[in-house]
Amino acid sequence: MKNINIKARKHYLLKMAFLALPLTFVACDTEELLNPVPETSISDKNAFDTPARILGQVNGLYDAMKDGQFYGGRVLVYNEIRGEEYINRLTNGVTGLQTWQQNVQAGTNEVQNLWGSAYAAINRINVFLQGLEDNKAKIDPALYTQYQAEAKFLRALAYHSLVTLYAKPFTADNGASPGLPLRLQAETSTANNDLARSTVAQVYAQILNDLNDAEAGLLLTNGSDLLNTTRAHKNTAIALKTRVYLHMGNYAKVVEEAQKIVAGTVTFSAPTGVPHALQADVAVPFANYTTTESVFSMPMSDLDAPGTQNQLGYYFNAAPTGNGEYYLNTAGIVNDAAWPETDARKTKFIVTAGGNKYLQKFSKPTPFTDYVPVIRYAEVLLNYAEAAARTNDLPKAIELVSAVRHRADATYVFPVEAIATQEALVNTILKERRIELLGEGFRSLDITRTLQTFPEKVGSGISAPAVAPSSSDYVWPMPNSEVATNKAL
Template structure:
């Protein structure tokens, strides 16, 4: 597979030339208009879009363009998880998300759902049309494109199932407990509105099984590195697939597999390593050179210019400044934010002009070169190291696992934090879970780390305690989708 340079990739990413009927395909999931009366996107027939290698290449980039959806992996889906955690203060703009009292008519839920399934349908539509035109690029190049489609689909399902369904640790095999598993796409508006597309929800187990299948097949084909710095960080690679597999197995509680796939990343010939400082991994100048950032959703100021969507706008003190850092985060055990490099160097402040007091703290993880163009950090090496540490800690039921303690302290050493010496397995696991909060704050792990470990979300501020598998720790399915589809079961309590 021949990945082009950054400028060509970005041009393609913004062109949205690629997949003609994606707007129609998305109607499988929701209906806002008479889709059977619409023309294909950009009026480009799929036969033309897949007629030569260059156009197929542009169509492949279109899948990453879909991944940039500002309501989903353009960043919002990460923010939603953090709003229901403890480390970010509740933002008034995101009404009812952080207070666990959403309704099924909530626009954020609708837009997140539709954004995720638009991305999935784009991967499905691409794969179907590539299959019919495989001879245009040949089987080897096609295999690489299929692998990218599978990676993007699995990534999208990870966030959908963990936003709209209870965690795997709850009842993964319960009927209709997950989200709909869609592996194909309609050809046109008429097919999109066919009653056969009014599908039921699959089980959580079925979604996880498909993610693992997609990523395993993708990893067997994807390159370790492409030779292009932009593509190595913003397109699917073997390391990205293995890293996501390690996270998925962690969520399943399959500690051995989580450890093994973390090792696949740590021992990769790509030679991933921590950046010199925590802040370096989030510097816009390092997005394409960082050895720590395994996969990110690339953005520029033209991709997400709306002040209501960009992560830098919501999290940045010089943007909308909706989401500030909570006192609960600043006072975490083993975290001295005055000296820890994940503290002050990664904080910005709003100051009271009258007395000079700090009135709010904000993260600088999403500054980019402006408040609009920060790349979305999907998975970093620091997370993979902590996944392996947790897996080892849980597998070794005796004394604290020495390798796990070393990984924990390697993360802390980079941040100039004190060395920890847990005395028991339970203390080590607690230390690792706390370290995940310190290290991975504001990167979309807020509520899901509580849910997957069966820990209730403590009462905080005006929020009452939420059971880890309570009705309102997850989003409702959009009312419009349930109303349209009599086979779609709403989440309990909504």
């Protein structure tokens, strides 16, 4: 008999029923985006009646994506703590203990809640796309194209986040493994819950279709620093494509996409659209959230915070700034010889408290309103660097990884043996990702896409076993809530 989490199953059914209710109008100007007024319900019969209401639906899509169980914080946290960089301090089952211990089950809260939040966002996007299509005569054609593109970008991001966590890596078998139920139509009831899993390859094909459509339809710029950070534009879609192709092991396509938004030699910037570039100070993107380094982020404010126990600062900051749920593993990257004490990412982001080292990249106090970084230009440069190295363009790869390293430590010289061969350079770039992107939700994804074993972790009287790619624990199981309501699985 299957062990069904009744509460989660009820939540799933209620979620689908909720999505049948009218969408809500969300404020759209800059001030209201950061400090929203309470949402006002609008009947589904007139939710698309005016351009203002349609824009409200667009903003609502972003709001759905930044639910605390998804891009409000938890998807980044879980992808961090599955890796080896952190030790669980408080053994709190509510804040990812089973994820850290590599023993989640189909009924584990985080497995079910993240899935439910992501699919709720996806269905809201699908409902919007259908409503937009049905009411396209009520809006300027240029806005119709833009809004459709924004929705498809968000759907691609949601599906990529799910397929990299709940399905085997594309690189394991070229995407032949079972992937996800690929829901692409608007659902306003539970009538169509039964849907078989598409293969990983089919899910990736849909992600790329959405991103290609998004790139074609998005604006070059959204007109302000805030909107260029918090709403998708053309470079946002391109940047996400470099990540998607990296996970597919299609390194030539990573290079092709990256070259659209990366130009230069010693320093690099985007030649068209929003002029993305690294900031001179590594700390700036985590204090001033709307610089050109931040390609895409989820905005937060005192009136629109991630919610209790979802926030990045709550998990990673030492008390009293945060809750100190996780401290840095002495056997992880923080003590690696490749990360010297002169590096600004160590002097500015690593603090010691109670004998343990903590990441303080997200330093806002409660209610922890740090923007959630989804794509930074530093990641794009490292995606490009790795792809260049794997396609045997070692000089370009060295230039790119050096740009990231020297922004933080201008005097650092990579050892000859670290960059002399393709294999050594790839390993150096992977290590640079561990340093640069620490706390931003990349570590477990880099482990799985490169088919590495999750290392064993020991600390605070608890441990987590090593997990090989052949283990059933290598990826998350499909949640009970889906199995209970989807007879096609």
